[in-house]
Amino acid sequence: MDGSDVIRSHLPTLPATPGVYRMIGADGGILYVGKAKNLKRRVASYTRTEGLPNRTRRMVALTRSMEFVTTHTEAEALLLEANLIRTLRPPFNVLVKDDRSFSYIVLGQGHAFPRLMHHRGTARRYGEARRNDLFGPYASPALVGMTIAALQRAFLLRTCDDATFTSRTRPCLQHQIKRCSAPCVGRVTEEDYAAQMRGVRDVLNGRSAAVQAEFARHMMDCSDRLAYEDAARWRDRIRALTALQSRQDINLEGSLEDADVLAVHAEGGTACVQVFFVRGGRNQGTRAFFPRHDRDEDEAAILAAFTAQLYEDTPPPHRLLLSHDLPDRALLGEALTLAAGRRVEVEVPQRGPKRRIVEHALTNAREAHGRRMAERSAQAKLLAGVARLFGLPGIPARIEVYDNSHIQGAFPVGAMIVAGPEGFQRNAYRRFHIKDPAVAGDDYAMLREVLTRRFGRALREDPDRRNGLWPDLVLIDGGLGQLNVARTVLADLGIEDVDLAAIAKGPDRDAGRERFFLPGREPFQLAPNDPVLYFLQRLRDEAHKTAIDSHRARRTKAMEHTRIDGIPGIGPARKKALLHHFGSSTAVAAAGLKDLEAAPGISATVARRVYEHFHG
Incomplete structure (x- = not known):
């Protein structure tokens, strides 16, 4: 059956009640999550494809099954929809594409x-x-x-x-x-x-x-x-x-005690939502979001979907001030009131002080959108330069850069960083703790393990390359030897369509004198002032920094482990008390029973337990 037939087959059993529906593709992935006041009527609308936008028709064509959850009210359906969208991240929904979390002050x-x-x-x-x-x-x-x-x-x-x-x-x-x-x-x-x-x-x-x-x-x-x-x-x-x-302090005519101001600006197929956080009449910062959406979405629809997702895991304030009116503004207020357990007002001010601060947020949204477009344009030029330099078939959408770090073989780690048209994609970074102790300290063997684990997993989890997580270019921090290791690993795994390159530091490790290695080509250098060279140096340096930070974190964690760890009844407080009293875990191990009993916070029972742990 095609998508319309699949959807039509569910109609006889659907109730005319509020709920949430999920459209599922052939591979089992969630294509879209939607909510409805009347599930039967809403789902039936997808069977009349002639009047649907191209994006929706494409989604219907890909649908192979559906799932449904009924709710008591439409407001509950809206909250559940926002939760599922943030969790499942379906490709046909508007997504709040921001992996940064908010910060709070906590009084214990x-x-x-x-x-x-x-x-x-x-x-x-x-x-x-x-x-x-x-x-x-x-x-x-x-x-x-x-x-x-x-x-x-x-x-x-x-x-x-x-x-x-x-x-x-x-x-x-x-x-x-x-x-x-x-x-x-x-x-x-x-x-x-x-x-x-x-x-x-x-x-x-x-x-x-x-x-x-x-x-x-x-x-x-x-x-x-x-x-x-x-x-x-x-x-x-x-x-x-x-x-x-x-x-x-925030300059505002009138009183705005506890509110968030949300303004959206969309242009050229991208959108920016600017949020001002005001609590107790004070500015607690602003943030620009760039939600993922279809080019056909209008600003009100983007703002509606964004607002519902924003407060899925963040307590809403007493009032929201929006730049655009929403088709379901009353429903949004009802849903947020239900989630917060108190009244939440959703307003679209038309005049006065509140409208002025909304206009201020809208101006910031336009400016942030302009900066983002300028950055993307510059990034696109650099990626095009990389494609020309390495002879790639197209502009790379995903570049993965690999590096290793260790100290004389101790605490070996590998790091993978990712960059693309949006810049560094830090949520896609990966750290690899080297598992084989025999390869620790051998840069070639460490790189072989890292690449084998990364691409072996990719072949198992996404053999058809549908999720967009396969790289267009793999850049290795190293020379010809590292490049040959990468070629061997990919050949052994049967991967032939991933381009490889290596960047080696120049003589005396001078920046600007790097040499590049590609399969089948002689090593070459770029002019010291070439913008593409600066870009590739940034990628290499980011991978190097990530590898060193991962190594340092692993080493610090290991150093925090002492001979006291693992003794039953010795938690962080008693461990710290013993170390403060004796100075080191070695001194604790050598202490006599009476000495242990004299330590602050250590009872006779605990002291005997520690003594017997070290002295049998």
Whole structure:
């Protein structure tokens, strides 16, 4: 059956209720996820292909089966649709193509002296969200870091983990530089610390004016009592709070306490959605998104799909201000209200201060879109230059670059980075821990293992090359020897249509004197000022940096493993207590039973367990 017949065969059993449907291709991949107020009526519309856009007709033609889930309401269907789109990433849906996560400020609970910390990732499913206070989202981790630093100076909260807090016997450096009140050693009472926590909550909720006025009263009181050092400390805290306010104030006529502003600009088959995050009347950063969509999608449809997916795992604010009206705006508000457990208003302001900030976001969307198009144009020229240089059949859409790293054979790793028309595709990077100990230190053997694992898996998982994850060019950091290894691996696997090249550092490893190796060609160099040479150097350097970072992370993790690890009953806190008391795991192993019992936090039972572990 063709796609229309497949869809038509499901109609007799479909209910006229809200739900979500999935269109599935011949290979089992999800082509499209959609929601409907009436499943039967919505799915039936796909059988009348004459009136459908070309994109939709193509999707129907590829459909070989369908799956359905009914829901109680259309709002529930919208939430489920957004969840499935983000999870399954079907090619015919508008996708929020942004792998970066949002950042949040977290105030811990369940501890006498809660910590102030930075969380990056999902908020709604964050494991401690129900026990902690979560503030955000913030558009960038850097802004969260600056905010936490300012809050530390203003309120002296701890940022250390609980294990470090428990093991401290004297104040740390944070206390010395006046960023922590040292609750770990009793320098502040629970009541005073709780007051500091309330101050942080007030500031993050937009009530910083009252907090600053209270700080000023304390400063004047200290000054009146001639306690000038205490007055100076309150002055420094006021300055920290003022600096925080100056970084986060947003110029806005009127009041906008808790809202996100979303504006979309589409042109030339691509779109940019600019989001302003405003919480407590303060700007918490902006971010430009570039969702993947079909060229035929209009701006309102792009914005509708984007908004539903954005808040699938991010708590929505009380109000959304949109640049375009949506066909299902009321439904979107109902769905977000259902997800948030409180009322969420979705507005399209037409005049006044709110419209002005929407216009500001729209201007930013146009400018970000223009910059993105300019970057893509420059990237396209460089990729075209690479195609000419290496004699490729077309402009490469995916370049994979490989490099290895080790120190005298220890902790060997391989790295693969990916670049294409959008620049570096960091979500596609791969790190390989070398499994065969016999090849550690042998660059050729390490490269052979990495390439065999990468392309062997590709042959198993995508032999027909449908998912777009096969490279058009493989670039090896090395010379003729590395190139020959890559040729042998691909030949052994029966892969004949992947182009290979190697880039070797010049004499004395000078940048600009690199030599290039291709199968069947003599090595050659490029002019030192050639833009294509700079581009290939960037690719090579990114692979080298990724390999070194992976090696360093593996080495650090191994160094953190001590002889104490693996002893039953010895967790991070007791491990740290033993190492602080004895200085090293070797000294712990050599300690007597009485010495172990004298360590802080180590009971007689635990001490005997540690002693017997080392002495049988």
